[in-house]
Amino acid sequence: xxxxxxxxxxxxxxxxxxxxxxxxxxxxxxxxxxxxxxxxxxxxxxxxxxxxxxxxxxxxxxxxxxxxxxxxxxxxxxxxxxxxxxxxxxxxxxxxxxxxxxxxxxxxxxxxxxxxxxxxxxxxxxxxxxxxxxxxxxxxxxxxxxxxxxxxxxxxxxxxxxxxxxxxxxxxxxxxxxxxxxxxxxxxxxxxxxxxxxxxxxxxxxxxxxxxxxxxxxxxxxxxxxxxxxxxxxxxxxxxxxxxxxxxxxxxxxxxxxxxxxxxxxxxxxxxxxxxxxxxxxxxxxxxxxxxxxxxxxxxxxxxxxxxxxxxxxxxxxxxxxxxxxxxxxxxxxxxxxxxxxxxxxxxxxxxxxxxxxxxxxxxxxxxxxxxxxxxxxxxxxxxxxxxxxxxxxxxxxxxxxxxxxxxxxxxxxxxxxxxxxxxxxxxxxxxxxxxxxxxxxxxxx
Amino acid sequence: xxxxxxxxxxxxxxxxxxxxxxxxxxxxxxxxxxxxxxxxxxxxxxxxxxxxxxxxxxxxxxxxxxxxxxxxxxxxxxxxxxxxxxxxxxxxxxxxxxxxxxxxxxxxxxxxxxxxxxxxxxxxxxxxxxxxxxxxxxxxxxxxxxxxxxxxxxxxxxxxxxxxxxxxxxxxxxxxxxxxxxxxxxxxxxxxxxxxxxxxxxxxxxxxxxxxxxxxxxxxxxxxxxxxxxxxxxxxxxxxxxxxxxxxxxxxxxxxxxxxxxxxxxxxxxxxxxxxxxxxxxxxxxxxxxxxxxxxxxxxxxxxxxxxxxx
Numbered sequence: 001x002x003x004x005x006x007x008x009x010x011x012x013x014x015x016x017x018x019x020x021x022x023x024x025x026x027x028x029x030x031x032x033x034x035x036x037x038x039x040x041x042x043x044x045x046x047x048x049x050x051x052x053x054x055x056x057x058x059x060x061x062x063x064x065x066x067x068x069x070x071x072x073x074x075x076x077x078x079x080x081x082x083x084x085x086x087x088x089x090x091x092x093x094x095x096x097x098x099x100x101x102x103x104x105x106x107x108x109x110x111x112x113x114x115x116x117x118x119x120x121x122x123x124x125x126x127x128x129x130x131x132x133x134x135x136x137x138x139x140x141x142x143x144x145x146x147x148x149x150x151x152x153x154x155x156x157x158x159x160x161x162x163x164x165x166x167x168x169x170x171x172x173x174x175x176x177x178x179x180x181x182x183x184x185x186x187x188x189x190x191x192x193x194x195x196x197x198x199x200x201x202x203x204x205x206x207x208x209x210x211x212x213x214x215x216x217x218x219x220x221x222x223x224x225x226x227x228x229x230x231x232x233x234x235x236x237x238x239x240x241x242x243x244x245x246x247x248x249x250x251x252x253x254x255x256x257x258x259x260x261x262x263x264x265x266x267x268x269x270x271x272x273x274x275x276x277x278x279x280x281x282x283x284x285x286x287x288x289x290x291x292x293x294x295x296x297x298x299x300x301x302x303x304x305x306x307x308x309x310x311x312x313x314x315x316x317x318x319x320x321x322x323x324x325x326x327x328x329x330x331x332x333x334x335x336x337x338x339x340x341x342x343x344x345x346x347x348x349x350x351x352x353x354x355x356x357x358x359x360x361x362x363x364x365x366x367x368x369x370x371x372x373x374x375x376x377x378x379x380x381x382x383x384x385x386x387x388x389x390x391x392x393x394x395x396x397x398x399x400x401x402x403x404x405x406x407x408x409x410x411x412x413x414x415x416x417x418x419x420x421x422x423x424x425x426x427x428x429x430x431x432x433x434x435x436x437x438x439x440x441x442x443x444x445x446x
Numbered sequence: 447x448x449x450x451x452x453x454x455x456x457x458x459x460x461x462x463x464x465x466x467x468x469x470x471x472x473x474x475x476x477x478x479x480x481x482x483x484x485x486x487x488x489x490x491x492x493x494x495x496x497x498x499x500x501x502x503x504x505x506x507x508x509x510x511x512x513x514x515x516x517x518x519x520x521x522x523x524x525x526x527x528x529x530x531x532x533x534x535x536x537x538x539x540x541x542x543x544x545x546x547x548x549x550x551x552x553x554x555x556x557x558x559x560x561x562x563x564x565x566x567x568x569x570x571x572x573x574x575x576x577x578x579x580x581x582x583x584x585x586x587x588x589x590x591x592x593x594x595x596x597x598x599x600x601x602x603x604x605x606x607x608x609x610x611x612x613x614x615x616x617x618x619x620x621x622x623x624x625x626x627x628x629x630x631x632x633x634x635x636x637x638x639x640x641x642x643x644x645x646x647x648x649x650x651x652x653x654x655x656x657x658x659x660x661x662x663x664x665x666x667x668x669x670x671x672x673x674x675x676x677x678x679x680x681x682x683x684x685x686x687x688x689x690x691x692x693x694x695x696x697x698x699x700x701x702x703x704x705x706x707x708x709x710x711x712x713x714x715x716x717x718x719x720x721x722x723x724x725x726x727x728x729x730x731x732x733x734x735x736x737x738x739x740x741x742x743x744x745x746x747x748x749x750x751x752x753x754x755x756x757x
Binding site: 082085086088089109113114115208209210262263264265266267269270402403404406409410412413416417420436439440443444445 | 490492493494495503504507511513578579580581597600688689699702704705719720721722723725726
């Protein structure tokens, strides 16, 4: 076989490619010099996909166009973050002007890279006081290091659904408020069926169960995740250890991780009629505000109610808190019609009537103070519990990161090992996890 | 004035002319992306800001600071070795059996080929449902026979073998290729071997095998290259079996359970398109490319050795 020879032209090609590639990696830059009162067409990309959601978005756009007859909005639904990223990188006429994301994980990257425009100048120009309009938790997850490149477009709050009939049957008068009560109540509500199996569990603590990713339950401790320098500090935070101990105790009180995991594998799909809470395999259930509507639609065969998730015993005064996340919206850096785009962002995120209409239509939590107090909001008390969770000053969202929430994935991965009993030295494990998170962050920084 | 060209030069131009469609395709879809991947592997590039040169930082990150790289590479290589070997043996055995059948060969051919046409995502979801340890029909049937079924996709020890089972269910493509090769073996050679007193094994060893070696090699090489890029089935199986909901705002690590189904292409996607880490994604792609190249060249040499031995 002949030996490989590197022709001279290959090195020339590499150099030429380098030049070519560094040239094509430039994102296009838009401008905020447009006149938002002149006729213009702007593009809005979002992630909503079900017919009901798409109708709610289109109705919102109709309302906007009535208020702004000169601005025509072309909406495209069911768009993922990856697609938006590629489009914004390419820029040009086909790229969207107004963008949204179903997750808060990428906000840090959007702000840090300048991919989404800083909204503070627009708010200043049009007299919108963000601190008076949006709850602080929501402002935190839509900004990164002082750059407010997104605004909340409705929110998701997490609480605890519980089976009232099961509570009555077990003689439990009210939902648990502290973790020690939680453990006792969970044990009381657990009904075994033979060795190694269950008829029902009080609370399924395993992290792979539906919405149980560790960051959701961990929010009840109010974790910091990062120090002022942006370094991971999970190993230095006593609440991290307490959180893992509580999760283990919850599992042990109901028969241990192994049996619970086997039982979990028999559950149906979360978004189907075989949902474990709906089929009464689980008596207490961590979930978001949308579950209530689903339980009503499915005509649940039992009485249920909603409460905030319990809190650690030494933080009893924070009862009412919960995990917060939500959809975010912003303006593409490549948009040539940024002022017109801002009008749409402002309408969608800060117009009280619009926020109320939209929240009622898709059963998400409204994301402005005024909308939360509006008399036109859905009056269902179970839905309103989530408004209180959102407004609770102790409620927690995930801090933004520059790498798409990689630290959340790493924490989840680590937690699976802890709950399965594979991590014998928690401190050592957490130290390593911190190092991993810091290495990942450094790798993503310019 | 006409350009005067010597004969060899003209011949070379003509050859290049005929080659040009392939050359264009090769340059646009292979050479340029490969050079770009090498280039970006030395850059910090988040797909938005301009790339900046970082030397070997991406390489040291992948090899030293990415704990999931090694399990992912191990899984990928495990799948390359075991899955390709099992698929080739199974496909060849099926081909041999069906070419021997006198009646109903058409029915069996169709029956074994049809699953190959199922979309990979749908096939994987169906398989995870069938093999659900708690409520799947397979374990229920095993249970009724008094056998305690394994946890299939939910156990790190059996998750990859379950993926191999899934790949055997869609063996139709290989079976058809092997059948074509087996039907191409000259009948006279079998007759001559029979006259010499050869039994079934001797006939396979000295007549069938040498004739189908190039096809087996083709199946192995394409199998290796495809399995190096194994992504969809492992991702879907892990996600569905874990039961974790990937809704708005939730991100999970592929590879359930315990990274046992995590493959390098999954990491490439995660790095490149979820963590905005193009440099590391390019390093991972180059590692895959290097391994695929090395294995293919090794197989090609082996094949030329086999063919030479035959001559």
